[in-house]
Amino acid sequence: MEVWEKSLSWIQGKLNSQVYEAWFSPVELDEFAGERLALRVPNKFFKEWLSNNYVDLIQEAVWTETGVKPQVKFVVSEDSAVDLANLKTSPPTVSARPQAATGSSITWGEVKLNRKYTFKNFVVGSSNQLPHAASLAVTDMIGTKYNPLFVYGGVGLGKTHLVHAIGNEIRKKRPELRICYISSEQFMNEFVWALRNDKMDLFHRHFRRETDVLLMDDIQFIAGKDRTQDEFFHTFNALHSQNKQIVLTSDKYPQEIPDLEERLRSRFQWGLIADIQPPEFETRLAIVKKKADDEGILLPDEVAFFLAKSIKSNVRELEGSLINLAAHASLDGRRVVDIDFARETLKKVIAISSAPLTVESVQETVCKHFNISLVDLKSPKRQRSIAFPRQVAMYLCRKGLNASFPELGQRFGGKDHTTVLAACRKIEKQIIQDVDTRSRIEALERLLGF
Secondary structure (H helix, E strand, O other): OHHHHHHHHHHHHHOOHHHHHHHOOOOEEEEEEOOEEEEEEOOHHHHHHHHHHOHHHHHHHHHHHHOOOOEEEEEEOOOOOOOHHHOOOOOOOOOOOOEEOOOOOEEOOOEOOOOOOOOOOOOOOOOOHHHHHHHHHHHHOOOOOOOOEEEEEOOOOOHHHHHHHHHHHHHHHOOOOOEEEEEHHHHHHHHHHHHHOOOHHHHHHHHHHOOOEEEEEOHHHHOOOHHHHHHHHHHHHHHHHOOOEEEEEEOOOHHHOOOOOHHHHHHHOOOEEEEEOOOOHHHHHHHHHHHHHHHOOOOOHHHHHHHHHHOOOOHHHHHHHHHHHHHHHHHOOOOOOOHHHHHHHOHHHHHHHOOOOOHHHHHHHHHHHHOOOHHHHHOOOOOHHHHHHHHHHHHHHHHHHOOOHHHHHHHOOOOOHHHHHHHHHHHHHHHHHOHHHHHHHHHHHHHHOO
C-alpha cells in the first residue's frame, strides 16, 4: 500500500492537478506482488483510458520507488454499472491547460518539483563535480553567472536530480521567485495546445513574463520540430534579456544533437556547459551506501562493494537494483541482505551489466555516443563526423582489449594495420592536447568499465 501511495505522489508531480484528480484519485490498489500490479478502477471506461494513455507513467512511478517495472493490470469494480458502450466515444474533457484566474496571472499545468531531489542527498564525485558546483552557484547568482546552465550526460546519471535540486534550493532561498520546471515534450504540447486554441497570449505571458527560473529537461526532444524550436528560441531570448535563469538538460552535447537549429546551439553555449559522466567506483559505492541509509536498508559492506563493482554506468539502475534487492529480502523475511542472496537475486541484472568487453561492444558504445551507425563506423567514409568516432573506437579497442593492429583493421571493415596505428597515435596526441577529447575518452572508458 505504501509503495502505491508513493507512486501516486510521484504521478501527481507529473500531471496537471485536474488531470490527476479526474483519472487517478478514483484508482485503488488491488494487488502488488512481485512484478504484477493490479489496480481497481470504477468502470470499463477508466480501464480503457488508463490502459491507452498512462501505463508507461505508472510503470515509471513504481520503478522510481521500487526498482521494479511491473506488469500493470486494471480490475473493474464489481459494483460498477457503467458500460463503456453506453458512454460517449470521446473521453470527458479534463483540461491540462492554463485557466484564467481572477487576478492578472494564470495557473499553468507545469510539473511540480520533486522535494526528494536536493543537493544534500546528491553524491558528489569526480564524474559530476563540475555540474554540481555550477548548479549550486546558479542558486546564489540567479541569472548572472551561468546563464544558461546546460547539463548533459547519459541516462540515469543525475541530470534531473540536479535540476530539481536547483529549483528546491532557489525556492528555499528566494521564495518570491516563480519557478517553472517542465520537460521539452510538455513545452511542445503546451505550445501546440495554445496555437490550436488561440491562447498564445497566455502561453507567452506564462513562459516569458511570469517565469523567473526556467528548468527544462531533455531539450534534445525539440530537435527536428521547427515550430517548437522557433518558439523556444524567442522564449529563451525573452528570459535571457531579463536576466532570468535558464537551466537545460540533454543526453548530448549541443553540437551533437541532430536537427537542432544552429541559433539554438549558439545560445546554449552562452553560459556554461557541464557534462555528467558515469560514476567511478568510489562514487558508486557512496551512492549505494547513501541510498541504503535513506531507505533504512541494512547493507553489509561486502554487498555494497558487490553492487558498486557490478553496476557501472547508470546511477538509476544502481539505486533500482538496491531497492529491488531490499524488496526481495523483505518478502523473504530477511532483515539483513547477505552476499549470496544478493548474487542470486540480481544475477540477471549483473549478467547484463558485467558482460565481457569485446570489439563489438566497444563499437556499439562509440556509435551510440556519437549517434552514428555501425555501418558508417566500418565504412571508408572520411568526413570528421565519422572518421573521429572510428579513430576513438580503434584507440579504445587497442587500449581495452590489447588487440593487434592487423586484427583491428579487419574488424573495422578491412582497414590496413597502418590506418589503425595512425588512428591510435592521433587520439593519444589529442588526449594530451585537447581537454574536450580527453573528457570524451574518459567518459567512454567509464561506460566500458576500463
